[in-house]
Amino acid sequence: MKIGLAGAGHLGKIHLKCLKNTDFTIAGFFDPDPETTFLVERDFGIKAYPSLDHLILDVDCLDIVSPTSQHFEIASRAISKGRHVFIEKPLTETITQAETLVALASKHGVKVQVGHVERYNPAIRSLQDIRLSPKFIEAHRLAVFNPRGTDVSVVLDLMIHDIDIVLHLIKSDIKSVSANGVCVVSSTPDICNARIEFENGAVANLTASRISLKNMRKVRLFQEDAYISLDFLEKQAQVIKIGNDSGDDNFSGMTIHTNEGLKRISIEMPQIMINNAIEDELKDFYQAVCDRMPVTVTIEDGLKALRLAHIIEEKLTFTK
Numbered sequence: 001m002k003i004g005l006a007g008a009g010h011l012g013k014i015h016l017k018c019l020k021n022t023d024f025t026i027a028g029f030f031d032p033d034p035e036t037t038f039l040v041e042r043d044f045g046i047k048a049y050p051s052l053d054h055l056i057l058d059v060d061c062l063d064i065v066s067p068t069s070q071h072f073e074i075a076s077r078a079i080s081k082g083r084h085v086f087i088e089k090p091l092t093e094t095i096t097q098a099e100t101l102v103a104l105a106s107k108h109g110v111k112v113q114v115g116h117v118e119r120y121n122p123a124i125r126s127l128q129d130i131r132l133s134p135k136f137i138e139a140h141r142l143a144v145f146n147p148r149g150t151d152v153s154v155v156l157d158l159m160i161h162d163i164d165i166v167l168h169l170i171k172s173d174i175k176s177v178s179a180n181g182v183c184v185v186s187s188t189p190d191i192c193n194a195r196i197e198f199e200n201g202a203v204a205n206l207t208a209s210r211i212s213l214k215n216m217r218k219v220r221l222f223q224e225d226a227y228i229s230l231d232f233l234e235k236q237a238q239v240i241k242i243g244n245d246s247g248d249d250n251f252s253g254m255t256i257h258t259n260e261g262l263k264r265i266s267i268e269m270p271q272i273m274i275n276n277a278i279e280d281e282l283k284d285f286y287q288a289v290c291d292r293m294p295v296t297v298t299i300e301d302g303l304k305a306l307r308l309a310h311i312i313e314e315k316l317t318f319t320k
Contacts, residue, residue: 002024018279026046057081062083115278116165135223191209226239
């Protein structure tokens with residue numbers, strides 16, 4: 001199965017390296033920048049196509065790793081030709097564009113997977129055998145400043161990763177959203193905090209910054225029977241469970257007295273299977289196309305995350 005790459009910038013080069021470890025046959029790439037085209041063709045030994053349309057006509061699938069502003073145009077052209085598409089997050093710039101892509105994908109019967117890569121992070125994947133029903137989620141995503149991401153706000157650049165995780169974990173309609181932020185080095189907010197309340201009573205408190213002195217990607221889940229700490233950067237998970245006293249003399253955890261009686265606290269460290277998340281999502285995309293099975297992160301998931309991101313931006317009060 002042949003795949004082409006649209007956009008060979010920093011992340012595009014990472015995708016090319018990962019695609020080499022999948023079962024895809026890499027037909028080539030297209031990038032509008034002549035210097036980038038020359039360097040990638042030379043360094044990767046991969047064919048550069050003279051135009052996007054030439055590339056689309058010669059492949060079965062297209063991997064879109066271009067700037068967000070180009071996602072809609074590229075994806076719509078590929079989908080209209082019946083090509084399966086992997087598209088980096090955020091799905092598109094606008095809700096209307098995303099809705100149009102959803103309709104196009106349905107019309108042409110193609111697979112579209114969105115690159116919300118944290119779904120493949122080993123920290124969260126280690127929880128697959130644990131019942132998750134969070135009542136409160138707290139996320140901090142901090143990054144050292146990089147001008148590459150400033151074409152969009154910090155909400156679409158960084159926070160959208162955690163928005164997707166929250167929507168994946170909390171299966172409920174949104175009740176209310178509030179947000180605030182600060183512009184420091186960009187014309188759009190570089191720091192943002194958002195509070196999302198759901199109809200089922202769950203709450204998510206998300207903080208994202210792209211002007212931190214250090215990188216951090218941590219999520220904490222609080223639910224009725226457990227506190228779960230996830231470190232996406234260090235790829236670690238910790239599960240602290242609270243249960244009734246079972247009378248087991250061999251119990252090695254902590255015992256505490258509460259108003260509801262004796263409770264026992266146990267700490268578990270789920271097994272972490274280290275992986276290359278980008279490589280895994282591309283392999284998953286390949287398998288979904290080959291087996292005609294649903295993709296893991298659907299275009300509808302991408303639309304939901306984008307909708308909430310735009311609500312947060314609309315609610316955002318910020319200072320420059």
